[in-house]
Amino acid sequence: MPLLSATAAACPNIALIKYWGNKDHEFRIPENGSISFNLSGLATKTTVTFDPAFEEDRLSINDEVIEDSGLKRVKSFLKIIRQMSGKPYFAHVTSQNNYPMSVGIASSAAAFAALSVAASAAIGLTLSERELSRLARRGSGSACRSIPSGFVEWYPGNSDQNSYAESFASPDHWDLTDLIAVVTKKHKSVGSTAGHALAHTSPLQTARIADTQRRLSVVRHAILNKDFEALAEMVELDSNMMHAVMMTSNPPLVYWEPTTISIIKSVPIWRNENIHVCYTMDAGPNVHVICLKEDVQTVQAKLKEIPGIQDVLIANVGQGTRLITD
Ligand code: PMV
Numbered sequence: 001m002p003l004l005s006a007t008a009a010a011c012p013n014i015a016l017i018k019y020w021g022n023k024d025h026e027f028r029i030p031e032n033g034s035i036s037f038n039l040s041g042l043a044t045k046t047t048v049t050f051d052p053a054f055e056e057d058r059l060s061i062n063d064e065v066i067e068d069s070g071l072k073r074v075k076s077f078l079k080i081i082r083q084m085s086g087k088p089y090f091a092h093v094t095s096q097n098n099y100p101m102s103v104g105i106a107s108s109a110a111a112f113a114a115l116s117v118a119a120s121a122a123i124g125l126t127l128s129e130r131e132l133s134r135l136a137r138r139g140s141g142s143a144c145r146s147i148p149s150g151f152v153e154w155y156p157g158n159s160d161q162n163s164y165a166e167s168f169a170s171p172d173h174w175d176l177t178d179l180i181a182v183v184t185k186k187h188k189s190v191g192s193t194a195g196h197a198l199a200h201t202s203p204l205q206t207a208r209i210a211d212t213q214r215r216l217s218v219v220r221h222a223i224l225n226k227d228f229e230a231l232a233e234m235v236e237l238d239s240n241m242m243h244a245v246m247m248t249s250n251p252p253l254v255y256w257e258p259t260t261i262s263i264i265k266s267v268p269i270w271r272n273e274n275i276h277v278c279y280t281m282d283a284g285p286n287v288h289v290i291c292l293k294e295d296v297q298t299v300q301a302k303l304k305e306i307p308g309i310q311d312v313l314i315a316n317v318g319q320g321t322r323l324i325t326d
Contacts, residue, residue, distance in 0.1 A: 003049070004049060004050040004051065004089065004122050004123060004124070005047065005048065005049040005050075005122050006047070006048060006117075006118045006119075006121035006122040006323060007045065007046065007047040007048075007118055007323070007324045008045070008046055008113075008114045008115075008116075008117035008118035008121070008321055008322065008323050008324060009043050009044065009045045009046075009114060009321065009322060009324055010043070010044050010046075010109075010110040010111075010113035010114035010117070010146050010147075010320075010321040011038040011039050011040055011041075011042055011043060011044075011110055011146060011315075011318040011319070011320075011321075012038075012039050012042050012044075012099075012107060012109050012110040012146065013036040013037060013038045013039060013109055013142065013145045013146050013152065014036055014037060014039055014178055014280065014282070014288050014290070014315075015034050015035065015036040015142065015145070015280070015282065016035050016036060016037070016219050016223075016231070016234075016235045016238070016280065016290075017032075017033070017034050017035040017036075017212070017215050017216050017219050017234075017235075017238050018034055018238055018239065018241075018242040018280075018282075019031075019032065019034040019141055019142060019154065020032075020195070020196065020199050020205075020208075020242045020245060020246075021196055021199030021200060021205055021209070021245075022141070022196050022197075022199075023156075023158065025196070025197060027137075027138065027159075027160050027163070028137050028138060028140070028141040028163075029156065029157060029158060029159065029160070029163045030141055030154065030156045030163070031156070031199070031205075031209050032156055032208075032209050032212040033153060033154055033155055033156045033212060033213075033216050034142075034145070034153070034154045034156075034216075035151070035152070035153050035154075035216060035219050035220060035223075036142070036145045036151075036152050036154075037150060037151045037152065037171075037176065037178075037317045037318070038145075038146060038149065038150065038152070038171070038317065038318035038319065038320065039178055039315035039316075039318055040171070040315055040316045040317065040318030040319065041313075041314065041315045041316065041318070042098065042099045042110070042313065042315050042318075043097070043098050043099075043110070044095060044096070044097050044107070044110035044111050044113075044114045045095070045096050045114065045324070046093060046094070046095040046096075046111070046114035046115050046118045047093070047094050047095075047118060048091050048092075048093050048115065048118040048119040048122045049091060049092050049122060050087065050089040050090070050091045050119075050122055050123050051089060051090070051091075051092075052089050054089065054090035054091065054092060055090065056090050057071070057074065057075045057078050057090050057091050057092075057093070058071075058090075058091075058092045058093065059071045059074050059092075059093045059094075059095070060093070060094045060095070061094075061095045061096075061097065062095075062096055062097060063096075073139070074093055074115070074139075077112065077115060077119075077138060077139045078090075078091050078093075078119065080135070080138055081119045081120060081123055081125075081135075082123075084120075084125060084135075085123040085124065085125050087123055087124075089123075091119065091122070093115065093118075093119075095111060095114070095115075097110070097111075099313060108139070108140035108142070108143065108192070109140055109142040109143045109145065109146045110143075110146055111139070111140070111143070112136050112138075112139030112140040112143035113136045113143045113144075113146035113147050113321040114321060115136075115139060116132050116135045116136040116139065116143070116147070116321070117132060117147070117321045117322070117323060118323070120132065120135065121323055129147060129148055129166075129320075130164050130166070132147045132321070133145075133147040133148065133164040133165045133166075134160060134161075134163065134164045136321075137163060137164065137165075138160075140192075140193075141154075141192075141196070142154075142192075144163075144164055144165045145165040146320070146321055147165065147320055147321050148165055148166055148167035148320045149167050149170060149171060149318075149319045149320035150167050150169050150170045150171040150172075150173060150317055150318075150319070150320075151167065151168055151169040151170075151173060151174075151223050151317065152165050152166065152167050152168070153165060153166060153168055153216070153220065167320070168220065168223075168224070169223055169224065171316075171317040171318055171319055172317075173223075173226075173317075174223060174226050174317070175292065175293040175316070175317075176290055176291070176292065176293075176316070176317055177290070177291055177292070177293055177296050177314060177315070177316055178288050178289070178290050178314070178315045178316075179288075179289040179290075179291065179296070179299055179300060179303060179312050179313075179314055180286055180287075180288050180289075180312065180313040180314075180315065181259075181263055181286060181287045181288075181289055181303055181306075181309045181312055182286050182309065182310045182311040182312065182313065183257050183259045183260055183263075183285045183286050183287065183308060183309060183310065184257060184285055184286075184310065185310065185311075190253055190283075191283070192282075192283045195246065195249075195253055195283050198246075198249040198250070198251070198253065199245055199249065201249045201250040202244075202245040202246075202248040202249045202250075203248065204241070204244050204245050204248050205245050208241045208242070208244075208245055211241075215234050215237070215238050218230060218234045219231060219234050219235065219238075222234065228276045228278075228292060231278065232271060232276070232277070232278035233278075235278050235279075235280050235290070236264075236267075236268070236278050236279060236280065238280070239279065239280040239281050243255070243256070243281065246283070253283075255281070255283055255284050255285050256281075256285055257285040257308075258308065259285070259306065259307070259308030259309060260281065260285045260286075260287055262306050262307075262308065263279060263287040263289065263303070263306060263309075264279050264281075264287060266302070266306060267279040267287075267289060270298075270299070270302060275291065275295050275298055275299065275302075276291055276292040276294070276295050277289060277290065277291040277295060277299050278290050278291075289303065293316075296314075300312065
């Protein structure tokens, strides 16, 4: 029998219009559409090997054997692959990240995008990009956006069939840079899966959802027309709306640290100084400071002056998930 093994590499992505809350938790069908771009330079590389001789699924991340909820999540995902392929084999999964996990840099997005591409290829399934996006969504909603390349929109749909992401502009369409200001490297207390389940407890979620089409349309057009001013205003509003929902959930989720607030108060001031820059945050305290290439050095110098920033990771607009064949 041929070796049932494959390796894939994926980037995380940063959402400019956020996904927060599900219509269906099991299938991760989101309440609203979202828009993101992939983050080049940050990478997760995953190898999956299926073997009829294996007696259980195994997972290691960055050379550490994982046995907690991380393994449970991967097992549930591999179960879907086994059902799709009709092959009942267990798998060994090894994954390497070159950036810190669980600090709001969407490591689960890159993880499940890479796992989808590697596991499906390893077991002999030939899937289209759309099918891979749908599959990745089952592991982590935002992972569906790391499958296609560049600037990506996730159409929320209302079923497993019609909830997937697609690219609407290539990575070289617009030279945006994401300076990720790392405020803490500690693991976050409430992960996004638990957070999505709380979204409906906020009285603000209904208003956030009702206004989503408008924000999606402004951001999609701002990207296509390379209109940074329009992008900046809507991206900050959208992030603030999601965090308002988080903070008003029951129980409340407050991801911000004092340094987070220093950054988000500074960025609009810099924009008034004609620097093309805006901020957005995921389910964590780190701030993604997005700017045009021409402003990277200025923004980097300004971030250095803010006390409490531990590190700044730099990413540009990246490719989608790919198989590594060598
Ligand atoms: O894919 P999940 O379940 O990790 O959720 C991601 C949620 C946010 O990062 C906060 C927003 C987004 O759209 O990426």
